[in-house]
Amino acid sequence: MRYYDRLVFELSKPGRVGFSLPDASEGLAALSGIDSRLMRSVPARLPEVTEVDVVRHYTNLSQMNFGVDTGFYPLGSCTMKYNPKVNEEISGVFADVHPLQPESTLKGVKTVYDCLGKSLSAITGMKKFTFLPCAGAHGELTGLMLIREYHLRRGDTARTKVIVPDSAHGTNPASAAVCGLEIVQVKSDASGLVDVESLKPLLGPDVAAIMMTNPNTLGLFESNIKSIASMVHEAGALLYYDGANMNPLVGVARPGDMGFDVMHLNLHKTFSTPHGGGGPGSGPVGVGEKLVDVVDSQKVSGFHGNFAVMLRALAYILMLGRQNVGMVGRLSTLNANYIKESLKDSFKLPIPSVCKHEFVFDGLADDGSDGGSRPGASTLDVAKRLLDFGFHAPTIYFPLLFHQAIMIEPTETESLETMDAFIDVMHKIAEEAKKDPEVLRSAPHTTPVGRPDETAAARNPILKYSFE
Amino acid sequence: MGAFSYFPATPSDIELMLRRIGVKSLDDLYSDVPGDFMFGGEYDLPAAMTEQQVRDFFKSLAGADPKLKVFAGAGAYDHYTPSVIPYVTSRSEFLTAYTPYQCEISQGTLRYVFEWQTMICELTGLDVANASMYDGPTAAAEAVRMCVASARRRSTVVVSSLLLPQVLEVVGTYAKWGGVNIKVAGDVAGAVSEYADDLAGVIVPGIDRYGRIVDLSGIADAAHKAGALMVEYCDPSALAVLKTPAEWGADVAVGDGQSLGIPLNYGGPYVGFMACRSEHMRKLPGRIVGESRDSEGRRCYVLTLQAREQHIRREKATSNICSNESLMALWCTVYLSLMGPEGMKRVNALCHERSHMLYRELLSTGLFEEAFPGADFIKEFALRPLVSSDTLQQALLKAGYFAALKVDGEDLVTFCATEKRTVEEIEGLVKAVCSLKEDRK
Numbered sequence: 001m002r003y004y005d006r007l008v009f010e011l012s013k014p015g016r017v018g019f020s021l022p023d024a025s026e027g028l029a030a031l032s033g034i035d036s037r038l039m040r041s042v043p044a045r046l047p048e049v050t051e052v053d054v055v056r057h058y059t060n061l062s063q064m065n066f067g068v069d070t071g072f073y074p075l076g077s078c079t080m081k082y083n084p085k086v087n088e089e090i091s092g093v094f095a096d097v098h099p100l101q102p103e104s105t106l107k108g109v110k111t112v113y114d115c116l117g118k119s120l121s122a123i124t125g126m127k128k129f130t131f132l133p134c135a136g137a138h139g140e141l142t143g144l145m146l147i148r149e150y151h152l153r154r155g156d157t158a159r160t161k162v163i164v165p166d167s168a169h170g171t172n173p174a175s176a177a178v179c180g181l182e183i184v185q186v187k188s189d190a191s192g193l194v195d196v197e198s199l200k201p202l203l204g205p206d207v208a209a210i211m212m213t214n215p216n217t218l219g220l221f222e223s224n225i226k227s228i229a230s231m232v233h234e235a236g237a238l239l240y241y242d243g244a245n246m247n248p249l250v251g252v253a254r255p256g257d258m259g260f261d262v263m264h265l266n267l268h269k270t271f272s273t274p275h276g277g278g279g280p281g282s283g284p285v286g287v288g289e290k291l292v293d294v295v296d297s298q299k300v301s302g303f304h305g306n307f308a309v310m311l312r313a314l315a316y317i318l319m320l321g322r323q324n325v326g327m328v329g330r331l332s333t334l335n336a337n338y339i340k341e342s343l344k345d346s347f348k349l350p351i352p353s354v355c356k357h358e359f360v361f362d363g364l365a366d367d368g369s370d371g372g373s374r375p376g377a378s379t380l381d382v383a384k385r386l387l388d389f390g391f392h393a394p395t396i397y398f399p400l401l402f403h404q405a406i407m408i409e410p411t412e413t414e415s416l417e418t419m420d421a422f423i424d425v426m427h428k429i430a431e432e433a434k435k436d437p438e439v440l441r442s443a444p445h446t447t448p449v450g451r452p453d454e455t456a457a458a459r460n461p462i463l464k465y466s467f468e
Numbered sequence: 469m470g471a472f473s474y475f476p477a478t479p480s481d482i483e484l485m486l487r488r489i490g491v492k493s494l495d496d497l498y499s500d501v502p503g504d505f506m507f508g509g510e511y512d513l514p515a516a517m518t519e520q521q522v523r524d525f526f527k528s529l530a531g532a533d534p535k536l537k538v539f540a541g542a543g544a545y546d547h548y549t550p551s552v553i554p555y556v557t558s559r560s561e562f563l564t565a566y567t568p569y570q571c572e573i574s575q576g577t578l579r580y581v582f583e584w585q586t587m588i589c590e591l592t593g594l595d596v597a598n599a600s601m602y603d604g605p606t607a608a609a610e611a612v613r614m615c616v617a618s619a620r621r622r623s624t625v626v627v628s629s630l631l632l633p634q635v636l637e638v639v640g641t642y643a644k645w646g647g648v649n650i651k652v653a654g655d656v657a658g659a660v661s662e663y664a665d666d667l668a669g670v671i672v673p674g675i676d677r678y679g680r681i682v683d684l685s686g687i688a689d690a691a692h693k694a695g696a697l698m699v700e701y702c703d704p705s706a707l708a709v710l711k712t713p714a715e716w717g718a719d720v721a722v723g724d725g726q727s728l729g730i731p732l733n734y735g736g737p738y739v740g741f742m743a744c745r746s747e748h749m750r751k752l753p754g755r756i757v758g759e760s761r762d763s764e765g766r767r768c769y770v771l772t773l774q775a776r777e778q779h780i781r782r783e784k785a786t787s788n789i790c791s792n793e794s795l796m797a798l799w800c801t802v803y804l805s806l807m808g809p810e811g812m813k814r815v816n817a818l819c820h821e822r823s824h825m826l827y828r829e830l831l832s833t834g835l836f837e838e839a840f841p842g843a844d845f846i847k848e849f850a851l852r853p854l855v856s857s858d859t860l861q862q863a864l865l866k867a868g869y870f871a872a873l874k875v876d877g878e879d880l881v882t883f884c885a886t887e888k889r890t891v892e893e894i895e896g897l898v899k900a901v902c903s904l905k906e907d908r909k
Contacts, residue, residue, distance in 0.1 A: 065577055
């Protein structure tokens with residue numbers, strides 16, 4: 001990776017163009033005939049650059065970026081598995097189809113929705129999916145809307161609370177708030193699972209649902225799920241499944257069989273579609289029998305969801321087929337446990353049980369602070385030092401249950417050799433911390449830029465180019 | 469199961485790893501899952517395909533449907549996509565990255581988002597833009613939330629009935645659960661004074677659902693007088709020539725970036741955008757990229773103002789959005805870089821030329837009446853057909869054109885012609901219309 005310090009605006013020179021369009025003199029004359037009160041007074045300062053300028057600029061930018069194709073990306077809860085290339089190849093086959101075309105012209109499109117819906121139902125045990133949500137959090141919000149709609153249609157109007165475990169992804173409480181629900185937090189017990197005893201008194205006629213992530217964000221399977229499900233259902237509430245952590249269960253177990261009523265999937269995690277530097281994703285929501293009638297009741301996006309993302313996910317499912325699906329979850333779980341067991345002497349492992357696709361360390365076993373005589377290395381420092389060795393950092397400082405959380409998720413598409421290389425580097429970093437934590441504290445040293453001044457960025461925000 | 473190209477673990481690798489972990493089999497790793505939840509049978513999935521079979525499968529699906537020339541808009545526009553865009557956006561360093569949490573190895577993503585924010589500010593005339601929203605309608609729904617959050621204790625938002633139907637629907641869905649009182653009004657000024665006491669915001673389109681350029685004068689003043697925010701829903705492509713939201717006095721601008729060269733793709737992925745005046749910056753939803761310096765004093769870019777976001781604030785966040793549509797924001801950024809001010813002007817000029825030619829030719833068939841005589845439009849317009857709108861649309865489909873979208877609840881149809889539509893295609897469509905002369909009501 002190489003530092004490249006240009007913005008496209010800085011390449012601009014009046015008179016250069018990067019487009020190829022027919023002559024428009026007639027149209028330009030007509031445009032100037034429109035009432036000037038409706039027209040802008042000053043043109044937008046867009047860059048004036050040629051094609052080659054644009055290609056080189058963005059190629060240079062891309063070379064300051066790290067993707068799954070660059071190397072190992074053990075970002076916990078993000079399931080950064082390999083993104084197959086055939087997915088990309090076929091993703092444009094419906095590029096010219098307008099979203100409002102009549103059904104008679106959409107046989108192929110309809111087949112895609114049918115095949116994908118059936119496949120996701122088979123994998124999750126849910127009855128029916130809506131594909132409108134464009135990302136995981138959007139799916140959560142949609143799922144909660146469906147839950148509220150379900151209760152309302154039954155005349156059950158008092159259910160305005162949702163129970164969220166303290167280990168939940170930040171999107172859970174945020175989605176619940178956007179959906180107008182009051183959030184009630186339930187604690188985790190010492191083993192990192194939802195505390196069943198604490199849950200009991202929270203259930204009542206005012207609870208709409210509990211949102212659960214299973215395995216949870218510590219990578220632990222909620223083994224009390226059966227009793228939780230019956231308690232929740234008995235209280236008239238529903239179970240929501242946050243599909244961000246579905247990967248270890250693919251081909252192994254199904255949320256629908258465990259009593260979950262509504263769930264979302266992240267096609268950009270579990271179903272191998274690329275994350276694109278922050279989207280587009282796709283967050284289809286599946287429902288069990290009870291909610292089939294309401295599943296299509298919420299219009300949460302403009303057309304039919306992120307269709308080209310769905311095409312990629314379907315291509316992945318077709319490549320897997322019923323023969324390979326059983327290994328997705330198992331291998332992801334195998335890889336996570338292998339790394340956990342290999343590193344547990346160098347890093348604090350707060351919960352030693354078998355994990356699923358991911359697990360959480362609580363910082364270095366020895367942070368090098370030498371009993372407080374010098375500043376030790378934190379989780380942030382470990383993460384930054386990893387970048388020097390060509391690995392993406394794990395998710396850090398989440399879940400909030402542990403102050404120095406390091407959350408590692410390797411996925412099933414990483415090889416033993418890659419993981420061994422990562423393990424070696426993590427050991428090396430732990431050794432460095434013991435000897436001289438400063439090496440970590442000043443990292444990274446080999447990346448295109450060093451640590452940024454985030455405080456200054458937030459205090460005096462510069463959020464656009466200044467053109468001066 | 470034989471070897472599979474996405475799984476690197478060999479049987480001996482698996483053996484070695486199980487030993488290190490200290491269990492005997494893969495299923496031992498699931499001993500915490502109650503036995504009756506372990507799926508026993510065979511999954512009801514298609515048999516695994518080879519890569520070539522996957523290609524053929526999708527090719528045959530696409531081949532099942534007619535290839536149509538699109539003369540429809542209504543929120544999805546068939547503009548030309550320069551070849552550079554898919555080339556750049558498919559670079560795997562952009563494509564296969566996650567959200568840029570580790571800024572030291574994400575400067576590529578962070579820089580293009582900063583460029584996108586700048587371009588959205590330039591198009592809208594406003595001060596601050598975020599990194600993107602899911603699509604235009606959800607951006608509008610988030611703008612409603614922003615109005616209510618800014619206003620405090622006021623919860624009515626007046627929404628123009630001239631907005632695209634899908635915008636009204638999505639805004640309505642979010643508002644229903646979020647406790648916002650939505651008043652859909654044809655007479656926006658009237659509604660603003662009627663609900664002034666509880667008014668948090670007003671949303672109006674810059675171009676309405678019939679394609680007309682809307683004169684928004686007076687709206688901002690009325691909204692501000694009532695202590696509310698004005699939000700404009702706009703077409704970013706047309707903003708290259710039209711009066712900006714800032715010039716109309718809007719506080720917030722939202723819309724869909726699809727018109728900036730994103731293919732139709734049956735409705736997605738597209739990208740929502742959102743911009744506002746700087747005083748509302750901390751109420752914006754979603755990611756925002758800011759400029760800073762690294763430890764060596766080099767210019768660098770970071771995710772900033774994160775105290776607004778769900779991973780920090782949880783239920784108190786401005787929104788629940790996490791993943792957005794980053795790669796599509798790159799798509800639009802590359803588009804706007806290639807087009808520049810001259811190209812954007814020319815796109816609008818060509819749209820104007822082609823759509824007005826179509827408008828004139830359709831009227832001259834005698835099968836339509838003007839719906840809004842004298843209205844200004846750039847690429848989309850409404851007409852009143854004198855034949856049944858279903859017959860009209862069917863005849864056009866048969867001839868290979870998707871056109872004449874029926875306007876819900878009205879005896880109008882809309883057409884759209886972008887710079888991508890040729891004179892020959894326009895003539896072909898008009899000829900297909902003429903074949904209906906005998907069906908005239």
